[in-house]
Amino acid sequence: MRLADLPTPALVLDRGRLGRNLQAMSERAKALGVDLRPHMKTAKSAEVARRATAGHSGGITVATLNEAEYFADNGFTDITYAVGIVPAKLDRVAALQSRGVRMTILTDAVDMARAIAARGEALGTRFSTLIEVDTGDRRGGVPASSDDVIEIGRALHGNRGAALAGVLAHAGHSYDCASIAEVERVAEEERAGAVTAAERLRAAGMPSPTVSVGSTPTAVHARKLDGVTEMRPGVYVFGDLFQAGIRSCAISDIAVSVLATVIGHRRTDNRVLIDAGGLALSKDRSTAGHSFDAGFGLVTDLTLNPIAGARVVTANQEHGHVEGAGRLPFEILPRGAKVRVLPNHVCMTAAMYGRYHVIDGGDEVVAVWDRTNGW
Amino acid sequence: MRLADLPTPALVLDRGRLGRNLQAMSERAKALGVDLRPHMKTAKSAEVARRATAGHSGGITVATLNEAEYFADNGFTDITYAVGIVPAKLDRVAALQSRGVRMTILTDAVDMARAIAARGEALGTRFSTLIEVDTGDRRGGVPASSDDVIEIGRALHGNRGAALAGVLAHAGHSYDCASIAEVERVAEEERAGAVTAAERLRAAGMPSPTVSVGSTPTAVHARKLDGVTEMRPGVYVFGDLFQAGIRSCAISDIAVSVLATVIGHRRTDNRVLIDAGGLALSKDRSTAGHSFDAGFGLVTDLTLNPIAGARVVTANQEHGHVEGAGRLPFEILPRGAKVRVLPNHVCMTAAMYGRYHVIDGGDEVVAVWDRTNGW
Numbered sequence: 001m002r003l004a005d006l007p008t009p010a011l012v013l014d015r016g017r018l019g020r021n022l023q024a025m026s027e028r029a030k031a032l033g034v035d036l037r038p039h040m041k042t043a044k045s046a047e048v049a050r051r052a053t054a055g056h057s058g059g060i061t062v063a064t065l066n067e068a069e070y071f072a073d074n075g076f077t078d079i080t081y082a083v084g085i086v087p088a089k090l091d092r093v094a095a096l097q098s099r100g101v102r103m104t105i106l107t108d109a110v111d112m113a114r115a116i117a118a119r120g121e122a123l124g125t126r127f128s129t130l131i132e133v134d135t136g137d138r139r140g141g142v143p144a145s146s147d148d149v150i151e152i153g154r155a156l157h158g159n160r161g162a163a164l165a166g167v168l169a170h171a172g173h174s175y176d177c178a179s180i181a182e183v184e185r186v187a188e189e190e191r192a193g194a195v196t197a198a199e200r201l202r203a204a205g206m207p208s209p210t211v212s213v214g215s216t217p218t219a220v221h222a223r224k225l226d227g228v229t230e231m232r233p234g235v236y237v238f239g240d241l242f243q244a245g246i247r248s249c250a251i252s253d254i255a256v257s258v259l260a261t262v263i264g265h266r267r268t269d270n271r272v273l274i275d276a277g278g279l280a281l282s283k284d285r286s287t288a289g290h291s292f293d294a295g296f297g298l299v300t301d302l303t304l305n306p307i308a309g310a311r312v313v314t315a316n317q318e319h320g321h322v323e324g325a326g327r328l329p330f331e332i333l334p335r336g337a338k339v340r341v342l343p344n345h346v347c348m349t350a351a352m353y354g355r356y357h358v359i360d361g362g363d364e365v366v367a368v369w370d371r372t373n374g375w
Numbered sequence: 376m377r378l379a380d381l382p383t384p385a386l387v388l389d390r391g392r393l394g395r396n397l398q399a400m401s402e403r404a405k406a407l408g409v410d411l412r413p414h415m416k417t418a419k420s421a422e423v424a425r426r427a428t429a430g431h432s433g434g435i436t437v438a439t440l441n442e443a444e445y446f447a448d449n450g451f452t453d454i455t456y457a458v459g460i461v462p463a464k465l466d467r468v469a470a471l472q473s474r475g476v477r478m479t480i481l482t483d484a485v486d487m488a489r490a491i492a493a494r495g496e497a498l499g500t501r502f503s504t505l506i507e508v509d510t511g512d513r514r515g516g517v518p519a520s521s522d523d524v525i526e527i528g529r530a531l532h533g534n535r536g537a538a539l540a541g542v543l544a545h546a547g548h549s550y551d552c553a554s555i556a557e558v559e560r561v562a563e564e565e566r567a568g569a570v571t572a573a574e575r576l577r578a579a580g581m582p583s584p585t586v587s588v589g590s591t592p593t594a595v596h597a598r599k600l601d602g603v604t605e606m607r608p609g610v611y612v613f614g615d616l617f618q619a620g621i622r623s624c625a626i627s628d629i630a631v632s633v634l635a636t637v638i639g640h641r642r643t644d645n646r647v648l649i650d651a652g653g654l655a656l657s658k659d660r661s662t663a664g665h666s667f668d669a670g671f672g673l674v675t676d677l678t679l680n681p682i683a684g685a686r687v688v689t690a691n692q693e694h695g696h697v698e699g700a701g702r703l704p705f706e707i708l709p710r711g712a713k714v715r716v717l718p719n720h721v722c723m724t725a726a727m728y729g730r731y732h733v734i735d736g737g738d739e740v741v742a743v744w745d746r747t748n749g750w
Contacts, residue, residue, distance in 0.1 A: 007440075007463070009750055041692055050642040062692045065382075083650065088382070094551050108639060112710055116522055140639045140648060140695055150502040194410055264461045264483060264515045273515060275458065283658040283714070316547065317416055318438045318458050335487055336461040348693055350557065352653055352726070353750060354669055374656070374729060375384055 001304055004338050005196050009280035011349075012340065013356035013369065017255035018237060022052050025219065025236050029056065032100030032225040034173040035062050037080060039214065039234025042347045046074035047235055047354065047369040061214075061232045065092045067130040071198060071374035072101045082168065082232065084132060084140045085112065090119045097125050104165050104210070108132040108141045114160070120161025129156050130168040130210060131201075135193030136186065137172040144169075144197040147331035151205045166229070167201070169194040174217035180247055187218035195227035217248045240346035241298060247256075247288040256350060257304065257340040258297065259357070260320065262333050264326070265267040272322040274299070276341055278315040282348035296320065297341035297349075302363060304340060307333070312341060378677055378738040379713050383600075383636040384655035385465075386724075387715065388731040388744065392630035393612060397427050400594065400611050403430065407600040414589065415608025417707075417722045418653045420731065421449035422744040423612055440467045447476045450692060455479040455587070457543065457607065459507060459515045460487065465494045465640025472500050479540050479585070483507040483516050486521065486728050488530035488537070489645045504531050505585060507542040509563065510568030512547040519544075519572040528581045541585030541604070542576070544569040549592035555622055561712060562593035570602035587732035615721035616673060620665040631725060632679065632715040633672065634732070635695065637708050646688075647697040647708050649674070651716055653690040659724035672697065677738060679715060682708070693740040 003012065004265030029036035038052040041063035049060055049071060059078035062068045068079050068093070073247035077100060078124025081093065085105045093103050099253040105111050105127055120127045131152050134141030139147045149167075157164040171190035177183045198208035213225065214232030225231065239249035251339065258280055280295070287294040299310035299322050318340070322328070333339070343349035350356075351373055358367040389643040405409035413427040416438035424435055424446060434453035437443045443454050444467070451476060456468065460480045468478050480502055482488050486574045488504065495502040506527050509516030517523035524542075532539040546565035552558045557639065566732070573583035588600065589607030600606065613631040614624035633655055638650030653671070662669040674697050675683035684700025695716070697703070718724035725731075726748055 005463075007750065057612070084648070085709075086636050086638055086650075087634065088711060092382075109710060138641065138644060139644075139691065179538070189529070248740075261461050261463065263461055266513065269515075273459070275461075277724075278659070278668060278723060283660070283720075283723055285658070285660070289410075318515065335484060336463060345658075348653060348658055352749075374727075375382065 001365040003259060003359065006259055006365065008212045008338065009276040010261065010357050011353040012257050012259050013353070013358045014361065015358050015366070017253060018048065018235055019051070021236055021253055021255060025233060026055055028219065029231060032222065033293045034225050034228050035059065035230040036189050037212070037230045037232050038084070039063070039236065040071065040217050042234040042350065043237050043369040044070070044350070044373065046071065047368050048222070051235045052237055055337045060228055061234070064375050065089060066372060066375050068103065069310060070098055072096055072099060078102045081342050081343050082106055083172070084108055084196045085116065086120060089114045090116065090127065091126065092296060099325045102128070103212065104128045104130055106132050106168055112153045112157055113152045113356045115157060117159040117162035118167055122161070125135045126161060126163050128163045128165040128210065130165045131197065133167050133169045133193050135169045135171055135199045137170060139172055144193040149150060149200055153201045153204065164201070164206055166208040167197040168212040171215050172223070174215045175246065177246060178215065180221055182308065183217045183221040184223055187222035189324065190218050190233045191225055192236045193296045195196065198227070216243060217246055220248045230351045233254065235347060236348045240340055241294045241344050242286040247290065251342065254342050256346050258349060260339050260341055262335055262339065265334065267330060270323060270328055270330055272330070274317060274320040274322055274339060276312070277317050277319045280318065281315055281316055281341060281343060281354055282345065282352060284314060284345035284348040287330060294344055297343055300340045300342060302338055302340060307339070325357045376740040378634060378734065378740065378744040381634055381732060381740065383634050383713065384651040385634045385732050386728040386730070387634050388733045389736065390733050390741070391632045391736045392628060393423065393655055396611055396614060396628055396630060401430055403594065404471060404606060407597065407734070409600050409603050410434065410605040411607045412587070412607050413612065414438070414607045415442055415456070417609040417725065418612050418727070419445070419748065420744050421446065424451065425613055426559055436609070436615065439750050440464060441747060441750050443478065446472060447471055452643065453477045457481055458571065459483055459493065462490045462494060465491065466503065468502065469498045470499045472743040477503070479503045479505055481505050481507050481543055482527065485530055486502055488527045488587045492531060492537035493535040497536070501536060501710060502537050503538045505538040505540045506572065508542050510544045510546055510565045510573045512545060514547055517542065519568040519742050524572045525579050528576045528579065532581045536602055539551070539576070539581055539583070540582040541586040542569050542572040542733070546588070546590050546593045549590045550621065552592065552621060555596055555652045558592045562587040562597035565593050566600055566603055567596065591618060592621055595623045610722060616669045616717055616719050617661040620662055620667065626717065629717050631721050632717050633724060635711045635714050635716055637710055637714065639710065640705060642705060645703055646703070647703055649695040649697055649714060650693060652690055652692050652694045655715060656660050656687060656690055656695065656718060656722065657727060659720035660689060660724040661662055661720045669719055675715045675717060677713055677715060682714070
């Protein structure tokens with residue numbers, strides 16, 4: 001099957017680009033002296049996870065319990081669920097543990113740490129738990145210098161139902177950085193915050209075997225990760241226009257695109273319609289305000305050459321409205337012509353699909369890889 | 376199972392509200408003297424489609440061929456695929472026809488009409504085809520007064536591989552109307568455009584058995600549909616905050632919500648985190664700029680009572696950041712507490728789920744209905 005013959009919209013993954021992205025991050029982790037525990041929230045694919053963990057411990061990170069279950073089904077046995085846990089989710093974690101999966105969970109609250117320990121004891125299992133540290137993202141986490149770090153540690157450590165696994169930080173605010181220098185500063189704050197929290201636990205007589213950091217921008221730009229044991233970037237596996245906009249990757253690194261078909265012309269409006277709209281691309285507008293606002297995605301030909309600055313400017317449910325920087329070349333975009341759309345935010349776009357159509361630079365579909373979705 | 380016991384995030388459908396929405400639109404169609412061919416792009420659910428078509432012809436509208444195949448599998452035999460067709464998609468349409476489904480397709484181009492007729496003849500089938508008429512939406516469609524209407528009609532009519540089914544208009548620009556008076560005007564333009572195109576075909580000696588209009592706002596507010604044969608509203612089945620904002624429904628009509636769990640507190644920021652983020656809610660921001668901007672969704676308690684103006688103000692992949700109009704009542708939102716989130720744009724939100732957890736006003740899950748996604 002060739003790209004031109006695929007039903008559209010379809011999700012296309014370039015294996016060569018993927019491989020180069022994985023290789024670069026693997027080398028970075030090794031150069032920085034840390035394990036790579038890739039965040040599989042982006043790819044949600046066992047085939048990608050196997051390649052991303054090659055040469056490292058084999059541990060992965062996930063954002064949902066559905067992902068944890070999918071990767072366990074696919075033979076992964078060391079999984080960090082990096083979203084703050086609540087009691088109602090502990091039984092699914094315990095079920096994975098009873099299958100032999102080494103699960104690690106996350107909390108930033110003393111009452112939750114106590115609930116984790118109590119539930120572990122009641123279930124006859126032990127929940128390995130990280131303390132979430134906030135280094136400026138203002139999402140989950142307690143400040144590295146707060147009493148909470150020690151109190152949560154004490155609620156977990158030396159308990160039959162829980163084990164203190166260490167600390168975890170996520171500098172999501174690296175996405176808001178205007179320059180690489182700023183990302184470097186945020187990366188250093190992320191590192192220092194995680195290490196500080198770990199050292200405070202140790203000074204209080206508790207262990208912190210894991211010191212985990214990670215976001216794609218900080219993983220790409222961190223100057224050192226001294227004291228850190230692992231990093232958890234995710235979107236680097238594919239890259240996207242947002243990451244290119246903040247210089248975590250180049251546009252030529254983006255490994256995932258949406259294959260679409262031209263379904264209409266509006267010559268008077270200098271506009272083409274494609275069959276990739278809000279569902280096929282997602283409604284993510286994260287490049288809004290960037291130096292290049294890609295609308296809902298950048299439109300290219302089948303070989304990923306941009307088409308006269310063409311972008312999806314409006315996204316109805318199943319219609320994408322494409323406009324160019326100048327006149328659109330309608331002659332190369334007849335109804336029925338195939339195009340590819342580079343995504344703004346690939347985590348959101350890929351989530352609309354159940355599989356990747358894998359190519360290797362050319363236009364031949366060499367494999368179909370599944371991915372999981374939902375919760 | 377009770378709502379409070381469901382894993383989150385989960386999609387909840389209130390059967391009572393659904394029933395009232397369906398009843399109201401059914402009565403409107405009857406009062407206006409037209410068939411109701413509900414657009415199933417919103418619900419993508421056979422259970423909803425069966426209820427929505429009760430008392431009408433049983434015909435439905437879909438936005439993808441995947442939907443057409445799903446509904447055919449569920450016994451629907453009269454399906455309009457209301458997105459401009461391209462040649463590569465005709466074989467899937469033909470396969471449905473060979474299963475006994477009466478498919479109707481759509482075009483706005485003479486060359487496509489000829490390709491449809493040729494492919495139908497080659498396949499030994501006949502493609503029943505509507506001409507798409509643009510009444511101001513500037514998406515698909517030709518102007519009702521254009522020569523194209525007649526030319527497309529001639530390319531389809533009296534041909535062995537195609538049949539001219541009539542005309543179809545979609546006033547998607549009703550979504551941009553600032554007042555009900557404006558929606559009424561757009562609805563009348565939609566009606567008049569469709570009827571004009573049909574009359575021009577008839578005057579040229581061609582049939583137009585179908586004269587189809589429809590968007591939820593115009594279906595709700597049209598004052599008359601003289602000359603029209605059917606309407607195709609879709610989002611009315613559930614309603615959402617965007618539709619409430621343009622007064623196509625009331626907030627108390629919204630039948631679908633996302634069940635979520637409080638997973639974190641940021642008291643210093645007067646903010647709560649829930650486990651419904653950009654994937655669970657979608658990144659749709661269509662209420663931006665409305666008199667009430669709901670962020671990524673309005674947060675309520677389990678019985679749909681608003682919580683101090685709480686909205687999801689930021690949506691990371693699996694985290695929703697909730698802020699209130701004033702101080703958030705943290706005491707009723709402990710970690711682990713369940714909330715519900717009313718969606719901005721329910722077509723986008725529902726598409727993130729494979730099933731509806733159905734309730735009937737109370738908190739008991741009385742049924743689970745599947746839905747289809749993808750292409």
